[in-house]
Amino acid sequence: MINSKGMVAQLLGQDPGWVIALKGLLIFIFCVVLTIMAVWGERRIVARMQMRLGPNRVGIFGIIQGLADGVKLALKEDLIPKTADKIVFIIAPIISATTCFMAFAVIPLTGEVSFFGHKTVMQLTDLPVGVLYVLAIASVGVYGIVLAGWSSGSTYPLLGGLRSSAQVISYEVAMALSLVAVFIYAGSMSTSDIVVAQDRWWYAVILFPSFAIYCISMVGETNRAPFDLAEAEGELVGGFHTEYSSLKFALFFLAEYINILAVSSLATTLFLGGYRAFPGLGFTETWLGGWFTLFWFFAKVLIFFFVFVWLRGTLPRLRYDQFMQFGWKTLIPVSLAWILIVSTLRVMSDQGAPQYLIFGFAFAVVLIYLVISNYSDNAKAKLATDYKNFTPENPEFPIPISNRTEQVIQIRDEAKK
């Protein structure tokens, strides 16, 4: 059993080369197979939500539909537009597809198991800054999308690429901030230590605001509905991948699904106790010589995946400005305030503050929140009335007003009377 921090790092330090190589290979194969299954699963689930059957012809329940589609996609003609920047056009999908696998290197998939007679854990490596490493990899991965958009040499992909870069810059901030509370409570940035630190309470429970912020920003980070503004097929045809076909398109496809699995795995590890069993089922962790923990890990990841599909089946796409506004004006300030609260509480309990002080602090926070929300509601109401009563007759400085604007203003004012 792994029950103390740093134990995983020690175990992994004893891995011989062949174990490391084999683990890497297994993670790769696993990701690819899971992607193919995920595509099929998503289509089936979405179909059910839309009162359809979904793919059910190829294999039992259509289970190898994903494989068939993959083969078909790979055999299509590969086009490179004349106006494309060739080198970047080819590099972009490669960046996307290689970086998405790398995040899995630090995700602990199981507890201690025997791997062909060798005692180890199913985790490629354990870094003391593992979670930051995942963030770094994710931010490199976005280059694939942005470069694809730029290099295609056409308008829709460029818009998609720009949207995606703005999206990532703003949502990665919120994502990183949401993880700070976890670091403070776990006292570590290593994924395996964070799992160990959650043996009593999942952080999804005690750090619920962080969990909620992470869940929202992870959907933004992976470009999935309702935040799929970078590909927005209704507005931008296909966004960044409009000009891509055949294997290059398949690489983007692969990257999208592996990214979903990667952020879901990270959420599982950081907030849902990773490979540990659900509460009350701790005895199952020793089944099959510890390999049963893999089941728990994937059960949690698949729950996240189902929610991703559910969101896609339910919600319409956000408007771009609302999306940005939500990120900068809601998510980031909320997570900053939450970090302040968490760190204050942490320092209080570390310094052995008496209970009444901690409760007093919590009470004060709630009180301040109520006052601020009341104040902001009033301010919003005032702003709304100000807008209504605003007249453009006497602006502070001369402004160009087109005929059309004047006409609309005039008609609006007449309608008011």
Added chain:
Amino acid sequence: MIRTALEVGMTKSPEAILFWVLAPLSVLAAIGMLLVKKAVHSALLLAWVMISLAIFYIAQEALFLGIVQIVVYTGAVMMLFLFILMLVGVDSADSLLENIKYLRPIAVTAAIGIGGLLVSLIGRATISHNAYGLSIANQNGNVQGLAQLLFTKYVWAFEVISALLITAALGAMVLAHSNKVRSKFSQRDLSAARFRGKKLAEAAGLPGPGVYALHNAVDVPARLPDGSAAATSISRVLEARGDVLESKQFELQQSEDESSDK
């Protein structure tokens, strides 16, 4: 002298392989960054230089520094990328014209100055100082050691720098901000304006391009019931760019007997 320098530079084999593979690549990328014509390529090569530097840091056991280098600099290069797209243009190449007088001498002086500063700083930090070694510096863990230095000994410098950055960001926002002089038109306002406007025919919105025309492209005007081209069906932007075909040629040719009826 050279021998000692070489001995200092010697490392264990895997790290040495990493170094000799990555170092030439990153130097090439750094030189390429200055020489390539397209600004975006330049930004890309810069990103590569930053990532390979990060890998060097990690190889030297400065794990935190390496990862933070990637997080910060990839974000920064992304911003640069956006600036290029917004300010320089999507596809522009560098112009080789010198707009500023005495640009070259100024650039050379600045380069020599920065080089001298760097050399003197590194010299002051290394010559006649005994290095502690990683084992002492990382006694309580790499991240913890860094945090302790940042939040105790260097907390003032750290805060000053963050204040500087925030001021810069706010300054940029203030400069780029423009006040709204009127409220936005709501859908209701626009709809009312359409119905009370001069032409009731436009109440349902402007006609789309290419409707009932010979072609259904965006640059082909729609046709009205009498066969004439509807000029309003084409985007004004396209018209201003000169991307629109002459609408005359799409008008219906009246046949002989139709005109004789009149």
